[in-house]
Amino acid sequence: MKLLTAAQTRQADAATIEQEGISSADLMERAAAAFTDWFCQRLSPAEAGEVLVVCGPGNNGGDGLVAARLLHHGGYRVQVALLPADKHSADFELNRQRLPAAVPVAEWAPAQLPAVAPGTVVVDALFGTGLNRPLTGAAAALVAHLNTSKARIVSIDLPSGLLADAPQPADSPVVQARHTITFELPKLALLLPQNARYVGRWQALPIGLSPQFLAEADTDTYLIDVTLLAGRLPARPTFSHKGTFGHALLLAGSRGKLGAAVLAARSCLHGGVGLLTVQVPAVGYAVLQTAVPEAMCLADAHKHELSELPDLKPYNAVGLGPGIGQDDATRAVLEELLCTAPVPLVLDADALNLLGANRSLLDLLPPDTLLTPHPKEFERLTEPARDDYHRLELLRDFARRHRCYVLLKGAYSCLATPDGQRYFNTTGNPGLATGGTGDVLTGLALALRADKRLSPLDAALLATYAHGRAADLAAVHTGQAGLTAGALPHYIGRALQELTTEEF
Ligand SMILES: NC(=O)C1=CN([C@@H]2O[C@H](COP(=O)(O)OP(=O)(O)OC[C@H]3O[C@@H](n4cnc5c(N)ncnc54)[C@H](O)[C@@H]3O)[C@@H](O)[C@H]2O)[C@@H](O)CC1
Numbered sequence: 180m181k182l183l184t185a186a187q188t189r190q191a192d193a194a195t196i197e198q199e200g201i202s203s204a205d206l207m208e209r210a211a212a213a214f215t216d217w218f219c220q221r222l223s224p225a226e227a228g229e230v231l232v233v234c235g236p237g238n239n240g241g242d243g244l245v246a247a248r249l250l251h252h253g254g255y256r257v258q259v260a261l262l263p264a265d266k267h268s269a270d271f272e273l274n275r276q277r278l279p280a281a282v283p284v285a286e287w288a289p290a291q292l293p294a295v296a297p298g299t300v301v302v303d304a305l306f307g308t309g310l311n312r313p314l315t316g317a318a319a320a321l322v323a324h325l326n327t328s329k330a331r332i333v334s335i336d337l338p339s340g341l342l343a344d345a346p347q348p349a350d351s352p353v354v355q356a357r358h359t360i361t362f363e364l365p366k367l368a369l370l371l372p373q374n375a376r377y378v379g380r381w382q383a384l385p386i387g388l389s390p391q392f393l394a395e396a397d398t399d400t401y402l403i404d405v406t407l408l409a410g411r412l413p414a415r416p417t418f419s420h421k422g423t424f425g426h427a428l429l430l431a432g433s434r435g436k437l438g439a440a441v442l443a444a445r446s447c448l449h450g451g452v453g454l455l456t457v458q459v460p461a462v463g464y465a466v467l468q469t470a471v472p473e474a475m476c477l478a479d480a481h482k483h484e485l486s487e488l489p490d491l492k493p494y495n496a497v498g499l500g501p502g503i504g505q506d507d508a509t510r511a512v513l514e515e516l517l518c519t520a521p522v523p524l525v526l527d528a529d530a531l532n533l534l535g536a537n538r539s540l541l542d543l544l545p546p547d548t549l550l551t552p553h554p555k556e557f558e559r560l561t562e563p564a565r566d567d568y569h570r571l572e573l574l575r576d577f578a579r580r581h582r583c584y585v586l587l588k589g590a591y592s593c594l595a596t597p598d599g600q601r602y603f604n605t606t607g608n609p610g611l612a613t614g615g616t617g618d619v620l621t622g623l624a625l626a627l628r629a630d631k632r633l634s635p636l637d638a639a640l641l642a643t644y645a646h647g648r649a650a651d652l653a654a655v656h657t658g659q660a661g662l663t664a665g666a667l668p669h670y671i672g673r674a675l676q677e678l679t680t681e682e683f
Pocket residue numbers: 189192193203204206207208210211235236237238239240242268305306307308309310311312313314315318335336337362
């Protein structure tokens with residue numbers, strides 16, 4: 180699925196209106212009805228109590244007026260507060276007239292803002308994608324007033340004050356919503372950690388925007404979802420053998436961190452690799468042979484750290500990083516790997532920290548290498564980011580400059596590609612915020628990178644999505660708090676199976 184800018188969202192609205200031969204008010208009715216349906220499913224009139232719909236002067240305010248009418252007809256106790264304004268959009272005016280007389284309406288001037296009773300449900304329809312600068316004046320005062328109340332706030336389309344796809348001054352006023360209900364596709368702002376305190380939980384409701392426009396829209400930013408992944412993971416052929424799916428080499432572990440090697444190895448196997456060889460420091464040999472009997476094991480000459488690279492000829496992909504530490508001997512292994520690697524690479528954890536501490540090695544990165552940093556590791560590779568938008572710029576620049584794939588991990592992990600595209604992941608949950616889950620991702624990415632049938636992009640997209648999906652499947656049984664990295668590999672097979680395409 181594509182992610183659209185605010186400007187493209189407006190074009191999508193216009194294209195839908197034109198192609199369907201409907202009016203803009205009809206589309207507004209559709210959007211507000213989708214919002215109202217969501218609302219009614221969550222809260223009955225008795226549970227909602229007083230519903231205060233706060234409307235701005237544009238079409239976001241128009242959505243609010245339609246929602247107020249529909250909620251009133253649904254038996255909710257509704258009142259409407261209007262932001263004082265000189266000008267209103269045509270669809271705002273139309274829906275102001277359509278509002279039943281029984282719904283109380285008042286202008287809320289900044290000088291005398293009425294108190295909002297605790298527990299009131301506020302529908303925030305002040306501003307949406309039309310916002311083009313930070314809020315000031317009466318709008319800013321109203322937002323601050325709502326935020327200091329103990330109301331439960333639900334925002335339509337965007338928390339008012341938040342720009343859809345650009346940063347804004349840190350202190351500019353933005354509504355702090357519990358829920359944000361947006362239309363058709365999420366906006367970039369909803370995916371960024373710095374906006375979480377405004378957005379709350381978000382959901383995108385379909386409103387039937389023009390499929391033709393969405394298919395043709397020019398974008399470099401995508402969501403990794405089942406639609407995007409359709410057809411990318413071929414089924415395992417009936418007459419396949421272990422050679423069909425590649426032989427992976429995992430270089431992992433150091434004294435005290437052999438668990439990382441075990442987790443990544445198990446995950447690689449559950450990811451469907453044909454053969455797996457794991458090289459660990461000598462101290463880990465018995466551990467690996469016992470914990471992961473399916474893998475072949477090489478004992479490094481060094482007891483506690485990795486210090487040597489085996490012959491790489493047998494392997495279709497090499498993974499380096501989980502639990503390796505940053506010893507000089509291990510840095511030398513990384514350097515030799517970068518200089519000689521005839522095979523695809525997956526680099527994670529301390530392999531990334533070693534790269535960050537030895538920046539000249541970055542010039543040796545073979546094209547199409549996959550790097551999987553979390554934000555701190557990414558900062559060590561680049562520079563401290565001013566904000567999440569700047570970090571995304573750094574990410575895109577880094578992937579372009581080094582011709583590699585970089586997966587910036589977190590909620591909504593973002594994969595940047597050598598040609599400047601960005602893919603945000605939609606799976607996963609906070610249960611993943613626990614030690615070792617990144618090692619599981621490395622193992623899975625290694626398995627898919629070793630599969631010669633997959634392109635570097637497809638391997639990275641599938642690994643990212645399936646890792647999060649495995650966590651979602653696991654959390655059904657374990658709950659989020661009970662999710663451990665060790666449990667995750669058991670769900671990878673099912674996550675991949677869901678994505679597998681049988682050819683017809
Ligand atoms: N037919 C359509 O175009 C549809 C639009 N929809 C709704 O319409 C919204 C977009 O509507 P609009 O484009 O009217 O924009 P908004 O309602 O988001 O903003 C309205 C007005 O605010 C003004 N404005 C911008 N920044 C401001 C600031 N900092 N302080 C004060 N005023 C400011 C703008 O000049 C604009 O006229 C979407 O977010 C969505 O909620 C939905 O109803 C779906 C259909």
